[in-house]
Amino acid sequence: MSVIKEMLETYPKEFGDVDRPKLAECIAACLECAQACTACADACLSEDMVAELTKCIRTNLDCADLCAATGSIFSRHTGYDANLTRAALEACRVACASCADECEQHADMHEHCRICAEACRRCEKACTELLNTL
Amino acid sequence: MSVIKEMLETYPKEFGDVDRPKLAECIAACLECAQACTACADACLSEDMVAELTKCIRTNLDCADLCAATGSIFSRHTGYDANLTRAALEACRVACASCADECEQHADMHEHCRICAEACRRCEKACTELLNTL
């Protein structure tokens, strides 16, 4: 997280009106969620009941892809495009909500789903808060 | 493109109502556009006038990230989630439109921008058509 903030602070041009702490939090939440989803998909794959977790694995993989893309997009500030930014953030928010809903159904049985669901909810919240400032 | 179609045809479960040829076209368009944007960012970087192409490079990178994520998401069919799918497709469509708009401004001067803008427009169209069937 400290490197994310340092990189934001050393960006050489103006940012416009963006809320920097919320932006740093959103980048950190995207990276954390992408990693948690990648790891949760793999942990589900190693469960004996993997056949009942295939929707969870798939949603994890989709959510990881969108969080990684969004984390990269929010790490760039040059030539800001409001439409593209909002559309990426909205897609990430929806993916996190879907993945949290899915993982929460298995949270009682699988700790990795519980932890992943929490990471998804944090990222969903960070995206929502950032969307509200744009 | 033929491998994309073959992989679709050998998926072991039902697809529901999705229009398979449009889906295959959309995956192919996402991959083509992601690669064109990655290459266009790099070609812009090697232009003597790179300082005037920084917004183009940035939009290329964002578009590449979203097209790659969307191409992966559309290569999965297990545990389909309509909200997530639509949000990803919409983000990809918006990114392709933004990147095409940007590249078209340099198309007269840079062939790589002209070719990339065309790939973006094809992907925007493929996403729009697929969105209309969902």
Add this chain to the structure above:
Amino acid sequence: MSVIKEMLETYPKEFGDVDRPKLAECIAACLECAQACTACADACLSEDMVAELTKCIRTNLDCADLCAATGSIFSRHTGYDANLTRAALEACRVACASCADECEQHADMHEHCRICAEACRRCEKACTELLNTL
């Protein structure tokens, strides 16, 4: 494939000694293999015997990640770094060989594994041939 070639042809600076047709083939093979691996992982996930395909799914996901990264790296030509290029190509070659070995074990039973194994072998070969020219 034609867009990959066109982007190579419109790169504005010199390439040095690289074999352009082999480079274009290698990029195309990386993208094809990444998509096939992503789709094969998902198809395996929908098989009734998914519990016996978990190693295949995992190797597919790793191979997709490395092929996508390598396809992007080979789409860039500015500021060429021979060590980095060779290391990426070698990692991609090894991943494709591992994934082909794994998918071939299920090729008689699952058509998606057969098609994916062939895409992996093509990409392994394209990487090996390009490595030999560097």
Add this chain to the structure above:
Amino acid sequence: MSVIKEMLETYPKEFGDVDRPKLAECIAACLECAQACTACADACLSEDMVAELTKCIRTNLDCADLCAATGSIFSRHTGYDANLTRAALEACRVACASCADECEQHADMHEHCRICAEACRRCEKACTELLNTL
């Protein structure tokens, strides 16, 4: 970092001999480095002297791609493949060394290059240490 560790601890099967703290550190270093490189490429793009930073931008982008792929690969533990793992780790290590070398040349002039070079060195070190345990 705490979520990375929690996901490791909740993986349902055996890990074999891998050094878990070093693995967690390596995943965290890969994600941190990928983000720093993405942000450094963008910060370089906004410098007035961007024309002198094109090799730095390109190396940043390659390093980000390999660190992201390697971070995902190390987040998976099912069906471990030693050859693939070592090849990915080696490619990541080489990319981080190349990118650190490049960014260090601009570290006196650009704070973002200094911070990015440090993130690259940390990731290079984490990869080297993990390689030594495999």
